[in-house]
Amino acid sequence: MTAHRKLIRRTALAATTGVAALVLAACGSDGGHDMGSMDSDSSPSASASASAEAGAHNDADVSFATGMIQHHRQAVEMAEMAADRASSQEVKDLATKIKGAQDPEIKTMSGWLTSWGEEVPADMSGMEGHDMSSGMPSMPGMMSSGDMDKLGKASGTEFDTMFLDMMVQHHEGAVDSAKTVKADGKYGPATKLADDVITAQTAEIKQMNKMLGKS
Incomplete structure (x- = not known):
């Protein structure tokens, strides 16, 4: 009985570890893509340039x-x-x-x-x-x-x-x-x-x- 319970615990632990690894991998992939898109669409330098242009006067x-x-x-x-x-x-x-x-x-x-x-x-x-x-x-x-x-x-x-x-x-x-x-x-x-x-x-x-x- 004790051996059977240990086997169940090991199986559950392995399954949990596998799911966590998959979730982390997915998050890492999506996060990298989003940040890359954000950087390319609205970089700090582009925003600063637009702001300076809007406030320029002579x-x-x-x-x-x-x-x-x-x-x-x-x-x-x-x-x-x-x-x-x-x-x-x-x-x-x-x-x-x-x-x-x-x-x-x-x-x-x-x-x-x-x-x-x-x-x-x-x-x-x-x-x-x-x-x-x-x-x-x-x-x-x-x-x-x-x-x-x-x-x-x-x-x-x-x-x-x-x-x-x-x-x-x-x-x-x-x-x-x-x-x-x-x-x-x-x-x-x-x-x-x-x-x-x-x-x-x-x-x-x-x-x-x-x-x-x-x-």
């Missing part, structure tokens, strides 16, 4: 972000005046739309500059006698401090006309700057934002010219 991108932040801030300042100075509800609605679109873009571009180790321009909007373009990259369409003072003193239909005339010039300058960074820039998100600016502000230029009776 001086044109920096100039665009720096200048457009100030450009947008001035547009927002103009739009905020419309709340209690415009007589046309259409002008007020347009001003609200402009502020709603450009405020988030200011935050986005400020984030870019910070991530690039560049200085975010100080917010000079709302300061009496300020010239927002002072010391900044030249941005087409920017209003002078004198223009802003005149707009701030206008009201009613006079404000409506002045606001629309100025904002058309402002938008045309923004579109020109957007086209420049599309041609000379390197940073993908900046190019995407430039596309958005061109699309939205070209449509608003047409709308404002129609409101002015020019088209």
Whole structure:
């Protein structure tokens, strides 16, 4: 009886050892294949290269972000005046739309500059006698401090006309700057934002010219 039990134990042990060997061999084969596939499909160097390319930028991108932040801030300042100075509800609605679109873009571009180790321009909007373009990259369409003072003193239909005339010039300058960074820039998100600016502000230029009776 004892000999019979020993024989059963030896047989079971041999069977278990054989199964374990087969499992290990299978795992080793599959694991080697998977790791090889992973290495060939997504190597660390390839991932790093793709990441670097996505974040690459140049001086044109920096100039665009720096200048457009100030450009947008001035547009927002103009739009905020419309709340209690415009007589046309259409002008007020347009001003609200402009502020709603450009405020988030200011935050986005400020984030870019910070991530690039560049200085975010100080917010000079709302300061009496300020010239927002002072010391900044030249941005087409920017209003002078004198223009802003005149707009701030206008009201009613006079404000409506002045606001629309100025904002058309402002938008045309923004579109020109957007086209420049599309041609000379390197940073993908900046190019995407430039596309958005061109699309939205070209449509608003047409709308404002129609409101002015020019088209």
